[in-house]
Amino acid sequence: MRQYKIYYHPKIPQHCQIGYIHNRLELKSVSREEADLYFWWRDRNTLMSKVAQLDDKYCINGNLIDTSYGFVKRRVKQFFGFTYDKAEGVPIRIPYIFGEIPFVITELMGRVVFIDPEEVFDPLWLENFKLFCEDYLDYGEVSVVDRYVISVDPAPSDDLFFTVSGKQKEVLIKTVSALFLRGIRDNLWKSQSEIQE
Numbered sequence: 001m002r003q004y005k006i007y008y009h010p011k012i013p014q015h016c017q018i019g020y021i022h023n024r025l026e027l028k029s030v031s032r033e034e035a036d037l038y039f040w041w042r043d044r045n046t047l048m049s050k051v052a053q054l055d056d057k058y059c060i061n062g063n064l065i066d067t068s069y070g071f072v073k074r075r076v077k078q079f080f081g082f083t084y085d086k087a088e089g090v091p092i093r094i095p096y097i098f099g100e101i102p103f104v105i106t107e108l109m110g111r112v113v114f115i116d117p118e119e120v121f122d123p124l125w126l127e128n129f130k131l132f133c134e135d136y137l138d139y140g141e142v143s144v145v146d147r148y149v150i151s152v153d154p155a156p157s158d159d160l161f162f163t164v165s166g167k168q169k170e171v172l173i174k175t176v177s178a179l180f181l182r183g184i185r186d187n188l189w190k191s192q193s194e195i196q197e
Helices: 016-025 049-056 069-080 123-133 158-162 166-196
Strands: 003-010 038-041 092-097 106-108 110-117 141-144 148-153
Touching: 003 158, 016 158, 016 166, 038 166, 049 148, 092 166, 110 166, 158 166
Parallel strands: 003 038
Antiparallel strands: 092 106, 092 141, 106 110, 141 148
């Protein structure tokens, strides 16, 4: 398997799920000059002065303009047709990896469970959700309460691993890593094809 070299900007994240993916796929953290691709794991408003430096190679989450509450709320209105002031209920965490939603994560009767997204959301909602993420988020996790998107996180914390079983942790890392690797391959190929044209 090819070892992909990634430049994490602004630096490699700590205490995040991406660290487990990085290790499983044996990715290599390198300088910008050595990298095959970049990984932008904070929104563009965080370090706007650095954005121009990341446009010469494919960048994971390169279109992640803003993750603030107000921006997310406006985007919800755009793609779902409604807005909210306050949402109440059990939070649902939705891993989103290059257009794929392998499962959703929530708590049921005091236990963390992984559920097929189609068992929780109707097809129209899922279609709108993918449109919400398209050209915005490549990799990350979206929190939803009562069908309302509350927050977008491009660097999901590894806190979840302390509340799930060893088997669940392995399933999450294995599944997300496979989708992450496929996303890297597909987007690098697409990016290189566009350059050649």
